[in-house]
Amino acid sequence: MKFAVTVEVRLLPGIADPQGATLERALPALGFDEVAGVRVGKAIRFTISAVDEQTARDRVGELCDLLLANPVMEEVGVTLERVGSVGPTGGKG
Amino acid sequence: MKFAVTVEVRLLPGIADPQGATLERALPALGFDEVAGVRVGKAIRFTISAVDEQTARDRVGELCDLLLANPVMEEVGVTLERVGSVGPTGGKG
Numbered sequence: 078m079k080f081a082v083t084v085e086v087r088l089l090p091g092i093a094d095p096q097g098a099t100l101e102r103a104l105p106a107l108g109f110d111e112v113a114g115v116r117v118g119k120a121i122r123f124t125i126s127a128v129d130e131q132t133a134r135d136r137v138g139e140l141c142d143l144l145l146a147n148p149v150m151e152e153v154g155v156t157l158e159r160v161g162s163v164g165p166t167g168g169k170g
Numbered sequence: 171m172k173f174a175v176t177v178e179v180r181l182l183p184g185i186a187d188p189q190g191a192t193l194e195r196a197l198p199a200l201g202f203d204e205v206a207g208v209r210v211g212k213a214i215r216f217t218i219s220a221v222d223e224q225t226a227r228d229r230v231g232e233l234c235d236l237l238l239a240n241p242v243m244e245e246v247g248v249t250l251e252r253v254g255s256v257g258p259t260g261g262k263g
Contacts, residue, residue, distance in 0.1 A: 083178075085213045100214070100237065109233055111219040120178045120213040121193070126204040140202055144193065 079161050080125050080133045084145055085154040087118040092150045121145055124160065133157060172254050173218050173226045177238055178247040180211040185243045214238055217253065226250060 088094050096117040104112050127133035134157060141153045181187050190208040197205050220226035227250060234246045 085176075085178075087213070087215070097214075101216075103237065104233075107233075107236060109229070111229065112233065113217050115214065115216040118213040118215065120180070120211040121190075121208065122180070122211065123190075123194075123208040124206050136202070136204070140197075140200075140205065143200060144196065 078127060078129065078133070078159060080127065080130065081158045081160045082123055082125055082133070082137055083156040084121045084137065084141060085118055085156075086121065086141075086146045086151050087154070088116060089150055089152055118151075130157065130159070171220060171222065171226070171252060173220065173223065174251045174253045175216055175218055175226070175230055176249040177214040177230065177234060178211055178249075179214065179234075179239045179244050180247070181209060182243055182245055211244075223250065223252070 094116050097115040100117065101113070101115040104110070104115075125133050125136060127136060134155065137155050137157065141155070142148065146153045187209050189210040193210065194206070194208040197203070197208075218226050218229060220229060227248065230248050230250065234248070235241065239246045
């Protein structure tokens with residue numbers, strides 16, 4: 078099975094976000110007074126092959142811990158969606 | 171009304187993504203051969219106040235065009251969710 082994965086890496090609450098602060102400072106001059114609390118994170122997309130969804134989720138979790146996020150100052154949100162599902166279960170092999 | 175907004179800014183297909191390519195090159199050595207097609211984008215979160223959801227969406231669209239994304243090489247995905255909804259409609263004022 079193949080899954081399309083989106084990993085959102087966010088700074089933890091309380092960790093300073095200079096990029097977000099800079100954006101927010103620019104907003105009133107552009108006429109966007111109604112926008113607040115800007116935080117900038119990363120959105121990492123990829124595909125993963127796995128025997129089932131749980132295995133895929135576990136592997137994505139390992140990948141986040143190992144490479145994508147720094148747990149000291151970041152948190153992750155994972156979205157996983159099956160792709161190319163021709164014949165959902167009960168394969169011939 | 172107040173809405174929590176997530177704007178995902180992705181590089182358009184075909185635009186080179188050195189950050190994603192670097193991640194992908196590191197994966198086999200870490201034992202993640204099953205991962206492919208890594209693309210790194212931005213996930214921008216903020217709150218916006220508006221009279222209704224459509225107005226909020228329109229304003230977020232303007233903000234993307236003006237400040238958050240470069241339409242020549244990036245595309246955006248907007249997720250909008252109402253927050254703090256005590257008494258949904260029919261206010262006293």
